[in-house]
Amino acid sequence: NAGVMQNPRHLVRRRGQEARLRCSPMKGHSHVYWYRQLPEEGLKFMVYLQKENIIDESGMPKERFSAEFPKEGPSILRIQQVVRGDSAAYFCASSRFTGELFFGEGSRLTVL
Amino acid sequence: ELKVEQNPLFLSMQEGKNYTIYCNYSTTSDRLYWYRQDPGKSLESLFVLLSNGAVKQEGRLMASLDTKARLSTLHITAAVHDLSATYFCAVVGNFGNEKLTFGTGTRLTIIP
Numbered sequence: 349n350a351g352v353m354q355n356p357r358h359l360v361r362r363r364g365q366e367a368r369l370r371c372s373p374m375k376g377h378s379h380v381y382w383y384r385q386l387p388e389e390g391l392k393f394m395v396y397l398q399k400e401n402i403i404d405e406s407g408m409p410k411e412r413f414s415a416e417f418p419k420e421g422p423s424i425l426r427i428q429q430v431v432r433g434d435s436a437a438y439f440c441a442s443s444r445f446t447g448e449l450f451f452g453e454g455s456r457l458t459v460l
Numbered sequence: 461e462l463k464v465e466q467n468p469l470f471l472s473m474q475e476g477k478n479y480t481i482y483c484n485y486s487t488t489s490d491r492l493y494w495y496r497q498d499p500g501k502s503l504e505s506l507f508v509l510l511s512n513g514a515v516k517q518e519g520r521l522m523a524s525l526d527t528k529a530r531l532s533t534l535h536i537t538a539a540v541h542d543l544s545a546t547y548f549c550a551v552v553g554n555f556g557n558e559k560l561t562f563g564t565g566t567r568l569t570i571i572p
Contacts, residue, residue, distance in 0.1 A: 448505065
């Protein structure tokens with residue numbers, strides 16, 4: 349039973365480019381959460397999605413960031429026009445409706 | 461807004477010694493988790509605490525929960541080097557979902 353799969357594991361972008369991070373939840377999980385971890389800090393909630401719906405985006409920056417979880421395929425976190433401050437590890441976690449979150453290995457974004 | 465605080469932020473211990481990490485949170489919660497994170501890695505779930513007075517132990521680690529005081533502790537007994545890591549507590553708020561609010565983390569270094 350594969351765990352939460354994130355890719356790419358490492359991504360380097362220049363300022364102004366776009367970053368797309370993908371997350372495939374565990375089998376049977378239809379709830380996805382994205383978290384951001386800045387260097388030397390804890391994880392901060394960004395967004396919670398169910399299939400085709402954004403349930404809670406209270407942690408998402410108002411501009412340049414978007415997330416989706418289509419009916420088919422992985423959840424995608426998209427960052428447009430990246431800036432150096434976007435450099436961080438982005439973790440995805442999935443769950444059934446209730447129960448523990450299972451975290452992926454993370455995607456580490458470096459903005460040059 | 462749910463806030464979660466950990467202390468200490470940094471902890472250096474000698475092997476064989478005992479110590480405790482504290483986690484305070486600001487509002488009532490259904491569940492509290494403890495995670496371990498090694499550098500550049502994802503989060504490893506250590507404990508989930510569900511009710512007042514809950515105590516769980518695994519090897520040299522023991523976690524407890526006092527929901528009335530809104531306090532959890534992670535106690536390390538006779539520390540060994542491979543316990544060096546960053547430890548996070550995370551609290552599930554009363555949001556009707558599994559959204560976690562993380563503490564700032566405690567970076568633990570065990571010195572031989």
